[in-house]
Every structure is written in structure tokens, then in C-alpha cells.
Amino acid sequence: DAKTTQPNSMESNEEEPVHLPCNHSTISGTDYIHWYRQLPSQGPEYVIHGLTSNVNNRMASLAIAEDRKSSTLILHRATLRDAAVYYCTTKNTGNQFYFGTGTSLTVIP
Amino acid sequence: EAGVAQSPRYKIIEKRQSVAFWCNPISGHATLYWYQQILGQGPKLLIQFQNNGVVDDSQLPKDRFSAERLKGVDSTLKIQPAKLEDSAVYLCASSPGQRTSGNTIYFGEGSWLTVV
Numbered sequence: 001d002a003k004t005t006q007p008n009s010m011e012s013n014e015e016e017p018v019h020l021p022c023n024h025s026t027i028s029g030t031d032y033i034h035w036y037r038q039l040p041s042q043g044p045e046y047v048i049h050g051l052t053s054n055v056n057n058r059m060a061s062l063a064i065a066e067d068r069k070s071s072t073l074i075l076h077r078a079t080l081r082d083a084a085v086y087y088c089t090t091k092n093t094g095n096q097f098y099f100g101t102g103t104s105l106t107v108i109p
Numbered sequence: 110e111a112g113v114a115q116s117p118r119y120k121i122i123e124k125r126q127s128v129a130f131w132c133n134p135i136s137g138h139a140t141l142y143w144y145q146q147i148l149g150q151g152p153k154l155l156i157q158f159q160n161n162g163v164v165d166d167s168q169l170p171k172d173r174f175s176a177e178r179l180k181g182v183d184s185t186l187k188i189q190p191a192k193l194e195d196s197a198v199y200l201c202a203s204s205p206g207q208r209t210s211g212n213t214i215y216f217g218e219g220s221w222l223t224v225v
Contacts, residue, residue: 034213043113043200043216044152087151096165097214099144099151 004088009104012078020073020103022088027068031091035062035073037084038102044087047073083107111135113217115201121223127189130220134182134203140164141178142214143186144200152200158184191224198222 005023012018024033032051036044048055048062050071055062061074075082087102114133122128134141139160144152155174156166161181169176173192178184188195198219204212 036214036216041218043202043219044214045216046213049213096154096157099153101149101151 003098004090004100006086006088006100006103008101009106011106011108012075013108014080015077018075018078018082018105020075020086020088020105021070022072023070024088024090025069027090029068033062033064033068033071034089034097035060036087036089036099037082038087039084044099047086078105078107080107080109113201113203113215115199115217115220117220118218119221119223121225122191124193124224125190127187128191128222129185129187130199130201130222132184132186132201132217134184134201135215138203138205138215139181140204140212141184142200142202142204143176143184144202144216146198146200146219148197155186188222191222193224196222196224 032049034049035047037047038044048057048060050062050064052064063072083105085102085104087099089097089099091097113135116131120128141158143155145155146152155169156176157164158178161178174188176186186199198221200216200219202214202216204214
């Protein structure tokens with residue numbers, strides 16, 4: 001099954017860029033990499049997803065390694081509202097999204 | 110566009126009692142998911158529906174959990190009888206379809222269950 005590995009926690013200073021890494025070495029060639037984040041007491045919300053090329057949207061950028069075995073979510077300027085648990089996920093062989101324990105991001109004012 | 114609606118938001122019950130959670134997905138979304146999230150862990154899929162048919166319920170404890178999606182829209186998740194270890198957030202989510210892994214999942218705010 002496709003599993004993802006992320007650091008348990010990271011810290012960033014406010015208004016500085018944050019790079020959140022994820023390893024997904026068993027990903028299949030046709031599966032997208034998705035990132036979600038979960039604010040306290042809320043359900044996860046979509047952040048960004050991509051297949052092979054780097055992707056940008058209003059929330060973040062996603063940099064995907066050439067071999068697709070890892071990716072990095074980039075928050076260009078962290079704000080206090082970005083403090084959350086960030087999940088990197090992809091589909092497993094059962095065609096379901098697997099969520100690990102994610103990375104808890106702390107933003108320091 | 111209205112998001113995924115869930116109710117109740119919070120529920121406290123005693124062990125061996127029963128509880129039911131309701132979910133209304135985003136209009137037009139064919140796929141509906143129920144996830145269980147225990148404190149400190151990521152969401153774990155319990156059951157996935159495609160329209161009103163079950164796609165995967167391999168991680169659903171069928172001796173106590175049941176779920177249905179009548180008419181391919183709303184869904185209910187029931188626990189009977191509840192155990193202490195069922196204390197968790199139950200997340201409903203929906204997506205437009207199943208066929209491509211590019212589909213995004215949209216989550217509700219969750220139903221928080223405490224079993225005492």
C-alpha cells in the first residue's frame with residue numbers, strides 16, 4: 001500500500017517560508033499527491049495536489065521530485081492562521097486515501 | 110456552494126448505548142466517505158460509498174458499526190453498542206467521483222463522540 005512519511009512536527013517564524021517534506025516512495029505512476037491541512041476542531045481541508053509537475057495555487061506551492069518519491073509543500077509566508085496539522089496523502093492499492101499522522105506546524109509570532 | 114454537513118456536532122453517551130451520525134454531502138458528489146479520527150492520529154477510512162453502493166468497508170467493525178446511503182445522497186453511520194475505544198471524531202467527506210486519484214475530497218467538520 002502507498003504510505004507516506006512526514007516529520008511529526010515543524011516550527012516556523014511568522015512571515016517566513018515553510019517547507020513541509022513528505023516521502024511517498026511506493027506511489028504508483030498514475031496516482032496524484034494530495035495535501036490537506038486540519039485546523040484545530042475542524043475537518044481536514046484541501047490544500048493542493050499534483051501528479052508530476054510543480055503546482056501553485058493561492059494557498060501554497062507543491063514541488064514534486066523528478067522520481068515522484070517525495071514532495072514538498074511550500075507556504076511562502078507563514079501566518080498564525082497556517083498553524084495546523086498538514087497531511088500528505090496518496091491513494092493506496094484499495095483506491096482509498098491513506099492519512100498518516102501528518103506534520104504539526106507551529107508558527108511563532 | 111454548501112459544504113459537507115454533519116450532525117450532531119457533539120455527542121456524549123455511555124458505553125453499550127447506541128449513537129447515529131448523519132451526513133449530507135456536497136450536491137452532485139457521487140462518492141461519500143466516513144472516516145474515524147482518534148485524538149492524535151490521522152483519519153482512518155471506515156467505509157466508502159459510490160452512489161448508494163459500498164465500495165470498501167474493510168475497516169468497518171461490522172459487529173457494532175453500520176452505515177447506509179439511501180438514494181445515493183445522505184448517509185448515516187450507526188454504532189451499537191458503543192465501546193470506550195469508539196471515542197473519536199467521525200468525519201464525513203465527499204468527492205465528485207472515484208475513477209481518478211486527482212479527485213479532491215471535501216470534509217465536513219466532524220461529529221465528536223465521547224463514550225464514558
